[in-house]
Amino acid sequence: MIRLHHLNQSRSLRILWLLEELGQPYDLICHQRDAKTHLAPDSLKAVHPLGKSPVIEIDGELYSESGAITELLIERFAPDHLRPATDSVDYGHYLQWINFAESSLMVPLLLEVFTKKAGVTDNEFLNGYIGQEKHKLLSYLDSAVDGKPYIVGNQLSGADFMLSFDLIMLAQRQQLEDYPHIKQYAQQLAKLDSYQRAMRLEANHDKTSAV
Amino acid sequence: MIRLHHLNQSRSLRILWLLEELGQPYDLICHQRDAKTHLAPDSLKAVHPLGKSPVIEIDGELYSESGAITELLIERFAPDHLRPATDSVDYGHYLQWINFAESSLMVPLLLEVFTKKAGVTDNEFLNGYIGQEKHKLLSYLDSAVDGKPYIVGNQLSGADFMLSFDLIMLAQRQQLEDYPHIKQYAQQLAKLDSYQRAMRLEANHDKTSAV
Numbered sequence: 001m002i003r004l005h006h007l008n009q010s011r012s013l014r015i016l017w018l019l020e021e022l023g024q025p026y027d028l029i030c031h032q033r034d035a036k037t038h039l040a041p042d043s044l045k046a047v048h049p050l051g052k053s054p055v056i057e058i059d060g061e062l063y064s065e066s067g068a069i070t071e072l073l074i075e076r077f078a079p080d081h082l083r084p085a086t087d088s089v090d091y092g093h094y095l096q097w098i099n100f101a102e103s104s105l106m107v108p109l110l111l112e113v114f115t116k117k118a119g120v121t122d123n124e125f126l127n128g129y130i131g132q133e134k135h136k137l138l139s140y141l142d143s144a145v146d147g148k149p150y151i152v153g154n155q156l157s158g159a160d161f162m163l164s165f166d167l168i169m170l171a172q173r174q175q176l177e178d179y180p181h182i183k184q185y186a187q188q189l190a191k192l193d194s195y196q197r198a199m200r201l202e203a204n205h206d207k208t209s210a211v
Numbered sequence: 212m213i214r215l216h217h218l219n220q221s222r223s224l225r226i227l228w229l230l231e232e233l234g235q236p237y238d239l240i241c242h243q244r245d246a247k248t249h250l251a252p253d254s255l256k257a258v259h260p261l262g263k264s265p266v267i268e269i270d271g272e273l274y275s276e277s278g279a280i281t282e283l284l285i286e287r288f289a290p291d292h293l294r295p296a297t298d299s300v301d302y303g304h305y306l307q308w309i310n311f312a313e314s315s316l317m318v319p320l321l322l323e324v325f326t327k328k329a330g331v332t333d334n335e336f337l338n339g340y341i342g343q344e345k346h347k348l349l350s351y352l353d354s355a356v357d358g359k360p361y362i363v364g365n366q367l368s369g370a371d372f373m374l375s376f377d378l379i380m381l382a383q384r385q386q387l388e389d390y391p392h393i394k395q396y397a398q399q400l401a402k403l404d405s406y407q408r409a410m411r412l413e414a415n416h417d418k419t420s421a422v
Contacts (some may be wrong), residue, residue, distance in 0.1 A: 048316065049351050065314060067278070068306035069329040075297055084288055089272050095279035103276055103313045104261065115324060125329040140260045148241060206245050 001060075002026040002073075007040055007053030008033055008206035011066040011102075016052040016201060018070060021194035022077050026044045030205045038208070064110050067102045070158045082156050092151040096152050097144075097159035104165050105141070108133040129146075138170075138179050145185040156192070164189055212271075213237040213284075217252055218264030219417035222277040222313075222376050226265040227412060229281060229372045233288050233403035235281040243418045249419070260354055276312045277376075281369045296369050306369035308355075308362050316352070316377050319344040349381075349390050356396040367403070375400055 004019060006012045006028055021024050022152050031044050031053060045051035048064055055064050058076070063069055074082045084090035107129045115126050141163075145151060151159045167186040176183045189195055215237055217223045221244075229262050230237050242255050242264060257273055269287070275279055278346035285293045287374060295301035309326040319341045326337050352374075356362060362370045381387050387394045400406055 007265065019271035049354075050347065052315070058303070061303065063303045063307050063356075064309035065307050067314060068303065068308040071306050072303045075302070091286070092269070092272065092274045092283045095282050096274050096276050099278040099313065102310065103317070104263070105276060106314070109323060110318060111322070113361070118334045120331050120334055120337070121330045123331060125327065126331070129325070136261065143260075153383065162409075 001058070003049050003057040005010075005029050005030060005044065005053055005057075006057040006205070007031045007044065008052050008166065008202065008208055010039075010040075012054035013198065013202060014066050014161045014165050015069050015073070017054065017164060017195055018073055018158070018176045018199045020080075020201075021082070021156070021161075022073060025079050028201065032205075034206050035208055043115060056112035066161060067098050070098060070161055074158045084153050084155075087151075094152045094157055094159050100141075101159070101162035101166050105137050108137065109166065109169055110132045121205075134175075138175075138182065142179040146181040147186045148185070151185070160189060164195070212269070214240060216226060216240050216255065216258050216266040217394075217416070217421045218240060218242045218255065219413065219419055220249075221251075223265035223411060224379065224409065225277050225372045225376050226267065226280050226284070227355050228375060228406055228409035229293075229369070230294070231412075232367070232372075232403075233401045235288050235313075239412065243416075244419050246419055247256055255270035260405040277406040278309050278373060281372055282311060285369045287306055295364050299364075305363045305368055305370050309373045311348075312370070312377050316348050318350065320377065321379055341360060345386075347388075349393065353392045357392040359396070360398070361406075388394070 002019070002024055004012070004015055006016055008030070016028075026099055028068055031041055037209050040051055040053065042051075044053055044055075048055045048062055050064055050099060054062060054069055056069050056073070058072075063072060084094050111126065112130050112134075115121060115123065115130070115176050120126065148154070151163060167182070167189070168174070170182075172187060175185065213230070215223070217225055217227055217239055219241070227239075242252055244251060251262055251264065253262075255264055255266075259266045259273055261275055265277050265280055266273055267284070269283075274283060284391060295305050296385050315394055322337065323341050326332060326334065326341070330339065359365070361367050362374060378387070378393070378400070381393075382397060387397060
């Protein structure tokens with residue numbers, strides 16, 4: 001049995017989409033951000049000491065971290081479908097892009113969120129670093145998806161699910177305009193049936209946007 | 212053939228230690244941070260578009276992201292030695308801690324580095340967030356290693372290599388004092404022969420500390 005503890009507007013979107021693609025039965029437990037503070041609710045702390053989402057339960061065992069959950073669900077339920085063979089050259093690239101989405105690319109994106117929340121928007125060092133780092137990373141990603149529907153080896157894989165949340169963050173800030181290949185890649189992913197089902201579930205559940 | 216592009220005082224320490232533990236022959240190419248700016252040198256940009264370290268080359272193919280490199284090297288050279296069986300419950304925990312080290316725990320640690328570099332050390336929101344988030348994450352890790360020499364299933368695994376860099380960052384800032392189990396865990400890892408060989412290689416190479 002799989003159970004997903006889902007928080008609106010969070011990294012859990014990656015797992016919601018992945019579960020829709022896997023087609024395995026799962027329970028969806030929805031948690032809601034505070035409409036004013038945008039913080040996660042206390043209900044998540046009752047689930048896991050970190051109080052974060054996504055958290056999944058598989059046969060009674062809890063796992064956190066969206067990168068780990070992505071790899072684990074694919075290992076258990078779609079090893080031949082959503083990842084390259086472990087002895088292929090592409091397997092290393094698959095792991096690289098999974099980590100890129102949550103490590104390298106997330107650093108300037110989160111720094112931008114935090115400096116804005118903190119009201120520190122005129123710091124020369126921070127603005128310079130965020131701008132340059134984002135441009136370097138997005139240029140690299142833009143080249144990597146040039147003319148390709150998926151990031152690794154011409155097939156949908158865990159790396160696409162991981163990148164999707166970064167793309168949603170960037171699109172919301174209108175920051176994909178200068179990166180046409182990333183934009184085309186994001187549009188391609190958004191056409192998939194499982195992606196659309198996941199976004200409908202999120203829209204039904206997300207009360208923040210409507211406030 | 213394995214080649215590691217290593218940068219002093221960087222996440223590449225994880226991979227240096229892992230390669231020493233694997234016992235596979237490898238080439239070590241050393242890059243040096245600028246002693247004043249602490250920035251990575253241009254020589255790394257010639258290796259990989261992101262200009263970051265670690266980058267490894269396996270049979271002519273380049274891979275970046277320390278989490279990906281850790282998983283890939285273990286998959287190729289030590290699947291029975293440095294990770295739990297992929298069909299075990301511990302495999303999910305192994306993936307979780309690999310991601311925790313570079314995702315969850317790295318967020319407040321990097322925010323602290325950046326706010327210090329930016330001279331923004333008196334912002335109430337940032338200070339509050341960094342302090343609370345670090346304490347929550349370190350308390351969780353402290354419980355997880357209570358009485359244990361390794362983070363997953365009583366054996367050295369990729370998750371320990373990933374956490375080691377976070378522990379080095381925390382120890383340098385004297386931030387392990389309130390977390391006795393993490394401190395004992397860090398000391399235990401530091402006793403391993405392969406760890407000591409890696410730190411000697413780093414010390415021989417790192418010119419920054421001596422400046």
